[in-house]
Amino acid sequence: MFPFIFRRIIASIPVLLLSSALVFFIIQMAPGDFLTPLKLSPSGGEEKIRILTQQFGLDKPVWQQYLIWLKNMVTGNFGQSFAYEQPVLGIALPRILNSLWLVLLNIGMFYPLAIALGVYGAVRQYSFGDRFFSVLLYFLLGFPTFFLALIVIFFALQLRFKTGWDIPLNGMVSDNHASLSVLGKFWDYLSHMLLPATVLTLISLAGFTRGLRGLMLDTLNSDYVRTARSKGLSERSVIYKHTLRNAIIPFIGTLGGLLPGLISGAGFVEVVFAYPGITPMLLNAIGTQDLYLIAGFTMITLFLLVIGNAISDILLAVVDPRISYH
Numbered sequence: 001m002f003p004f005i006f007r008r009i010i011a012s013i014p015v016l017l018l019s020s021a022l023v024f025f026i027i028q029m030a031p032g033d034f035l036t037p038l039k040l041s042p043s044g045g046e047e048k049i050r051i052l053t054q055q056f057g058l059d060k061p062v063w064q065q066y067l068i069w070l071k072n073m074v075t076g077n078f079g080q081s082f083a084y085e086q087p088v089l090g091i092a093l094p095r096i097l098n099s100l101w102l103v104l105l106n107i108g109m110f111y112p113l114a115i116a117l118g119v120y121g122a123v124r125q126y127s128f129g130d131r132f133f134s135v136l137l138y139f140l141l142g143f144p145t146f147f148l149a150l151i152v153i154f155f156a157l158q159l160r161f162k163t164g165w166d167i168p169l170n171g172m173v174s175d176n177h178a179s180l181s182v183l184g185k186f187w188d189y190l191s192h193m194l195l196p197a198t199v200l201t202l203i204s205l206a207g208f209t210r211g212l213r214g215l216m217l218d219t220l221n222s223d224y225v226r227t228a229r230s231k232g233l234s235e236r237s238v239i240y241k242h243t244l245r246n247a248i249i250p251f252i253g254t255l256g257g258l259l260p261g262l263i264s265g266a267g268f269v270e271v272v273f274a275y276p277g278i279t280p281m282l283l284n285a286i287g288t289q290d291l292y293l294i295a296g297f298t299m300i301t302l303f304l305l306v307i308g309n310a311i312s313d314i315l316l317a318v319v320d321p322r323i324s325y326h
Helices: 002-028 036-040 046-055 062-074 088-123 128-141 145-163 182-220 223-230 235-247 249-263 268-272 278-287 291-319
Strands: none
Touching (some): 002 062, 062 291, 088 235, 088 278, 088 291, 128 182, 145 182, 145 268, 182 235, 223 235, 249 291, 278 291
């Protein structure tokens, strides 16, 4: 296992280097100057612009700017955000943590529900419940994320008017958050994340559930499952210990994208619910051509993707004894 991990580390170096070059030069192709917003800002001064230009080598050729940025990034300096006039890590880390909690809540809701529906659909194939959930999930799959979020907000408002149950619809905390107890603050965070996480769960359910259902059906018809039943094993043991464990193996290979997904935010759901996560920050950075903020966050995501793929390969070897890395 250790030689495999070492080889993956060595192989990831050229991948990260090529990815960093691609990201940097694509962003550089955008029209305009990255210091233009600062030059137009009342807070911008000639001396300040000159210092930033020299610090990040913006008066040098593009390839030299890339080398300076790469050198700084290796030492943990992801550059300066021109729009926020702060270090990139100082701006990105709080937003990453906000998105992390939202995505973790989504995962906690999604996987138990998706696995339960997938197993139910396979065990109760073509039953009323199987057909009902299949139609419902495919119906939800056809909605764009932001549109489903607006529908959820509409029904939440109807519920508020009819029952008086005040479900938070935007932001991450209430106005009186600072005065709440520890338990109250926890519930305040959770209540604000509940609707966005629900939307993310509904959008993701259909594909995973139908895929797991199909794999479960294939596995249930396998010879070793019939052998397990003939030996007198309980149906619960056959389904969860033998069938589900083998049917879920293909999905473990997709866990490599889960790690960067934890910090990548919840897309336009964050925008619709005015949640202070990664996506609103990146949209603002794109609009202001904030080079180092975009490139720095992209590199963090790529780095986590490489780590996530290595972890998924290791988990495959743990779950499937037929796989061995030397």
